[in-house]
Amino acid sequence: xxxxxxxxxxxxxxxxxxxxxxxxxxxxxxxxxxxxxxxxxxxxxxxxxxxxxxxxxxxxxxxxxxxxxxxxxxxxxxxxxxxxxxxxxxxxxxxxxxxxxxxxxxxxxxxxxxxxxxxxxxx
Amino acid sequence: xxxxxxxxxxxxxxxxxxxxxxxxxxxxxxxxxxxxxxxxxxxxxxxxxxxxxxxxxxxxxxxxxxxxxxxxxxxxxxxxxxxxxxxxxxxxxxxxxxxxxxxxxxxxxxxxxxxxxxxxxxx
DNA sequence: CGCTTCCAAAACGAAATGGTTATGAATGTC
DNA sequence: GACATTCATAACCATTTCGTTTTGGAAGCG
Numbered sequence: 001x002x003x004x005x006x007x008x009x010x011x012x013x014x015x016x017x018x019x020x021x022x023x024x025x026x027x028x029x030x031x032x033x034x035x036x037x038x039x040x041x042x043x044x045x046x047x048x049x050x051x052x053x054x055x056x057x058x059x060x061x062x063x064x065x066x067x068x069x070x071x072x073x074x075x076x077x078x079x080x081x082x083x084x085x086x087x088x089x090x091x092x093x094x095x096x097x098x099x100x101x102x103x104x105x106x107x108x109x110x111x112x113x114x115x116x117x118x119x120x121x122x123x
Numbered sequence: 124x125x126x127x128x129x130x131x132x133x134x135x136x137x138x139x140x141x142x143x144x145x146x147x148x149x150x151x152x153x154x155x156x157x158x159x160x161x162x163x164x165x166x167x168x169x170x171x172x173x174x175x176x177x178x179x180x181x182x183x184x185x186x187x188x189x190x191x192x193x194x195x196x197x198x199x200x201x202x203x204x205x206x207x208x209x210x211x212x213x214x215x216x217x218x219x220x221x222x223x224x225x226x227x228x229x230x231x232x233x234x235x236x237x238x239x240x241x242x243x244x245x246x
Numbered sequence: 247c248g249c250t251t252c253c254a255a256a257a258c259g260a261a262a263t264g265g266t267t268a269t270g271a272a273t274g275t276c
Numbered sequence: 277g278a279c280a281t282t283c284a285t286a287a288c289c290a291t292t293t294c295g296t297t298t299t300g301g302a303a304g305c306g
Contacts, residue, residue, distance in 0.1 A: 003139045010137035015264085016126045026213065032283060045265055047284060052263090066273045066282040074213035081207040084136075088204075090149065090197035138294085155253060168295055170254060175293090189252045189303045 001079040005057070009076045012056035017041070018049050022058060025072035032068055124202040128180070132199045135179035140164070141172050145181060148195035155191055 001009075012018055021035055036046040050070055053059045057076045062069050124132075135141055144158055159169040173193055176182045180199040185192050 003142075006142070007137050007139055010133050011263095014130050014134035014137055016130055017264090019126075019129070022210070026210065033281095041264095042266065043283070044267085044285080048264070051284090063272095068283065072210075072213060074210055077207060077210045078214040081204060081211075084200050084204045084207070087145070087149065087195075087197055087200045090195060091201040134293095140294095156251090164294095165296065166253070167255080167297085171294075174254090191253065 008056040009080045012052050012058055018053055029069045029071045129206060131179040132203045135175050135181055141176055152192045152194045
């Protein structure tokens with residue numbers, strides 16, 4: 001997933017209305033009126049949110065009659081999650097060598113006058 | 124994690140500069156100049172990004188002398204990841220009953236004239 | 247004390263975001 | 277054909293975001 005795609009997925013997820021829409025879509029596809037119903041917001045506002053979600057690849061849309069159905073697309077969600085998982089060991093490991101290094105580092109900041117990085121890593 | 128916190132974490136992650144800064148911090152704490160170095164961007168711009176990251180709880184900052192060191196805080200990343208896990212089964216299961224329903228759905232869009240949702244769910 | 251280094255804050259501008267109302271296209275119904 | 281329903285688009289507005297340049301405070305160094 002490109003940097004731009006990641007950015008648009010996270011940006012789409014940054015809005016609570018859009019997250020609520022995604023949750024609604026876990027229960028099945030829905031048209032605009034159904035998606036708009038829980039919100040104190042005009043129909044065009046919801047349509048705009050749907051366009052943002054579509055732009056991020058988080059939903060796909062199909063036209064049936066006059067209705068436009070939104071469908072959850074999970075792949076970008078998976079890729080955004082995979083991205084965040086790359087930081088897993090920073091919350092996962094309670095005290096591996098990296099954590100030890102960082103702890104020492106923090107405890108003795110004055111010492112690292114010129115050197116900030118380490119030799120421990122994979123990202 | 125509150126809705127607002129989630130929003131601010133995702134918003135912080137939506138910028139490639141800020142994501143790069145987080146990655147840099149996986150290699151150890153760093154001061155502003157070090158963090159700014161890879162970017163064609165002024166120092167105040169980087170300081171602003173750091174403030175956004177701090178606001179999202181993704182970094183903490185400590186003052187040593189004239190230097191301000193940034194430190195990666197992984198907990199919000201964990202919580203955002205936990206949030207995303209709620210969608211996991213939409214990409215995880217290769218062919219459970221939900222996937223089957225959705226696949227049929229996609230393959231035959233014209234057919235779902237009036238019915239949009241399902242009876243399968245837990246969210 | 248004077249100078250330099252590190253960085254935040256202020257003031258500004260351009261563009262994006264999130265909402266509104268008004269309109270109209272497309273489709274199904276009477 | 278006239279009407280109602282569903283929804284997108286356009287035009288607009290307020291606010292936020294992301295960058296800039298300028299300024300100045302705080303701490304170490306000569």
